[in-house]
């Protein structure tokens with residue numbers, strides 16, 4: 001079921017009434033510092049607060065099935081690529097302006113040098129699709145305040161301030177539509193180290209040019225730019241807010257109602273500082289040990305140690321690690337948003353391309369065991385992970401075997417269901433199954449189908465019954 005515009009406008013009517021409640025909050029804020037509201041619902045209603053559970057399920061359906069997406073961190077920071085005045089600047093690449101306290105005017109001077117003529121939206125979308133990714137989230141404006149799209153709100157954008165004179169977001173939107181991938185925008189709503197009044201985490205402002213009213217910045221830059229992003233690029237599937245520094249309810253209230261421009265949009269929980277709005281949590285660079293039961297979530301992660309391109313960061317994770325992360329995340333019910341940081345020419349670094357291609361080869365064989373699956377019913381499996389699909393007559397268990405059994409026996413402890421069949425996903429060879437130690441034992445061939453992870457498909461009857 002889709003959420004119709006009519007349903008949504010009803011939601012807005014409720015929202016307008018409820019805003020009155022929100023208006024009392026700034027007063028409270030003065031009395032109690034920033035600890036304003038501890039109730040579970042944010043005082044500012046959003047789509048999430050005004051739809052029915054069934055409507056929410058419908059809106060999140062694609063996101064829950066997708067499991068794998070591409071994060072793109074791309075901006076002016078790709079030019080210094082981690083070095084300023086000949087020095088390697090510590091920390092993540094896109095933070096260089098902050099980490100090196102670069103004056104606004106000096107950083108701004110990068111713009112006329114930004115000419116990423118090698119940028120090819122079709123190639124990037126093709127790479128993501130080949131890797132098995134179902135969506136892309138790109139930095140439309142990171143903390144440096146530079147818009148990677150043709151904004152009419154501030155000339156500090158890739159179309160007006162660079163010789164490139166193209167709008168990569170428009171090109172990506174078209175390519176995504178053509179290939180059937182969803183597109184999301186990352187937007188740094190609070191931190192903006194360029195426009196006066198924008199917040200600066202870690203250090204605070206380091207250049208008087210940054211000083212100003214945060215509310216004016218929100219009204220004059222963030223709100224109209226988010227309006228542009230949600231109006232000019234067709235269907236936008238995710239708004240990925242970030243670092244909600246000083247995002248008190250009165251400020252959240254400026255941005256949250258804009259989501260009605262895209263009634264089907266899915267958002268993360270980084271809009272407000274209390275994490276009370278949004279659809280999904282965003283564990284960063286880590287996989288929660290037991291997932292986040294009852295929540296939708298997405299782990300975002302770098303392939304090396306930076307989001308924005310750094311020329312000297314060679315600490316690449318192996319394809320094995322990346323793929324096993326994806327499987328681990330799927331087995332815990334989450335999504336994996338894996339980052340690439342294009343260069344100042346617009347190219348994705350070769351080590352990232354190689355890894356994505358390798359992941360894609362695995363996904364072609366094993367994707368069925370990732371997409372649309374739900375979390376493992378087992379607490380722990382010594383040899384790997386499990387994902388599941390509930391079906392009318394029973395369930396499918398996908399056994400992701402990281403450590404292929406040397407003794408030819410794969411033990412599934414505590415599974416009580418009657419087994420219908422067991423087979424290898426690759427090639428389909430049938431495997432023998434017998435009851436063993438209160439669970440089942442599958443006989444496996446000697447040779448390991450895939451050293452990274454081999455998939456055994458187990459069909460069982462009835463509702464899953466596992467005694468952990």
Ligand code: JFZ
Pocket residue numbers: 092094095242243284300307
């Ligand atoms: C933020 C950004 O500052 C960073 O540049 C990058 O875009 C990343 C994806 O997100 O960094 C964060 C945000 C939140 C946490 C840590 C780093 N956190 O909640 O631990």
